[in-house]
Each structure stands twice: as structure tokens, then as C-alpha cells.
Amino acid sequence: MGRQPCCDKVGLKRGPWTIDEDHKLMSFILNNGIHCWRTVPKLAGLLRCGKSCRLRWINYLRPDLKRGHFTEAEEDQIIQLHSHLGNRWSKIASHFPGRTDNEIKNHWNTRIKKRLKLLERSPLNHMPTDDCKDSKPTSEQPLLALVEGITSPDEEKLPMAVESEAASRQDPPEVLEPRKGVEYEYEYEYEAELSLDEVATDLFDNYAALCGNNGTLLLGEGLLLDDVISNHANPSVSQGCSASAGDSNNNSFCKSIQSIMDDSHGNGNPPDCSPQEWHVEGCVNSVLSWDDFDYLEPGDLCFF
DNA sequence: AATGTATTCAACCGCCGCACA
């Protein structure tokens, strides 16, 4: 025998929630907490199934929800994470406190897909639509992966070349101007008219702007790309992380994921410092969570 | 003002992995 059924759907209300229902559900959960969704509607006096109550709470009533439009920075981060995680909306949402997977999924389907289309990138794999014919991966990096060094699990990691090239760029990039006489609501609308190289350059510069400095990208707490590049030639220089990775190798510039795991606890667990303090090779201005370790290979390198 | 079309997003559906009996 299994458990009792969650609910027989006969006589249960469906469709949009009323204010009264919202009030009942919210006050019940705030007073009693959530123990079993199956019992929530009964105890709260609602003619809804537990699943519906759960959805309403998670997507709409939760007090810690962040309402309002997505910023361009948030959109960029969603695109970046999507290139990394695919349609795993709950994983993506976990990077945005207060945002729900449903909200991000909706935003992706209604807005970001169009944005990628304008950039002539496939929403499925972020590849140029001409090359990928909508789904087939090629050896070319996704656009944002190209800029930031993030790759999907099955793809090759980018070498240091991306960062080195950016760091060694002497002249500031030419400012990209919209065409005269054309009205653009968003910056990426005119970006879509540019070549891919120009778009990549522009996005790269946007990230620099986000970091609040002039073309030098931050790589974590107090760690500048220029420093990283120069220190790469001098591995003895200590970096900006307070990682408790353990031994005297703490001062080295980069280590393999495997050695980090070994050094930290010897049990394969992530080290004791916060995820923000760790950066995968080739990853520019990206915060990793421990979930991202799933996608790392023992040979991959970490800055710290 | 009326009608048609496009867009948004809350809510539902169905599947899956896990836990329970």
C-alpha cells in the first residue's frame, strides 16, 4: 500500500486565486509554517489542491519575492547561466534571490529569446543561427561563453587567451554608435546590426562597465585581471582569496579542481571559502556556486 | 470606438525521482 492520495480533484477550485484565498493561504503559512502541502488547503480552509497552494505560495505569496522588471545585468546573467545550465530554470533561479524559476522561465520565453534572435543567436544553444541550424552544437563557443569563458559541460574550456587578449588590449574599444535616424528601444537592437566580433567586444566592455572600472575586469574580491595576468607569470604572488585550502600551496596562482578538493578536506568537498572567492579558468566576472563544481573536471584550473 | 493581433505571465499539466507503506 502506498500513501493516501494527495487530493481527489473533484470539487476543487481552479483558475486565478482570489484575494480572500491568498489571505487564507498566507496567514496559514505564516502562522503554521509548511509541513505537508497535502494538508495545507484543508487546514487553511481552501478548496484547492496542495500542489496549487504550493505553486501560489512559491510564485506569488512568498514574502521574500523580488517583484519588478529584470535589469539588463540580470538578463545578461540569465543568458550566461543558460549557456551553462540549459533549461534548468530552478538552478538558474537559485542564482537570483527573490526570483522564481517560473518568472525566469517566462522572462526567457517572452523577452530574452527575442533578444538572442536579434543577436542572431539560437535560444537553444546560443550559437549563430546561420551555423547551428537551430540546434546542432558546433565547435564554436556560445556568444556569452566566448566573452566570459563559460562553457557547457560537454564543451571544451576556453584557454586563458580570451582574458589575455582583453588584458593586453592597449586602446580602448571604439564606441559603438546606433545608426542615425533609427530609433532603438534597447541597446542590443542596434548591436544586432553589428558583426559578431563587434557584439562580443561591446558585451565585454559592458561587463567592464558593470564592474565599475575602465576596461579592466574584476576577477573576484579585489582581484584585477591585470593582476591576474601579471601574476600568472609569477605564481608565488599571493592572491586575494581567504580560502582555507590548507597548505603552503595556498599562495599559488591556480590549482586543479582535484587538488583543491584534496587540499581542502581530503573528502572531495568544496573548500571553506565562499563560492565568490573561486573562479574557473577563463571565467571573467562570474560567480560560481558549489553546484557549478558538477561541471568541472579534475584538470580544470581555479584562480584564488 | 470597434475590432484584430501580439504580448505577458499566472496557473495548470504531466513527468520524474525519491520516500513511504
Added chain:
DNA sequence: GTGTGCGGCGGTTGAATACAT
């Protein structure tokens, strides 16, 4: 070991709204 329910997830729908003609 097996069947069943629960919670969670991603895909999809359709009502409400905005915009265009």
C-alpha cells in the same frame, strides 16, 4: 521488491492586457 503518493521541475496553455489598425 513493488506500488503509490509527494514534492519539485519544465513545458504549455489561455485569460487578461496592451497595442495596432
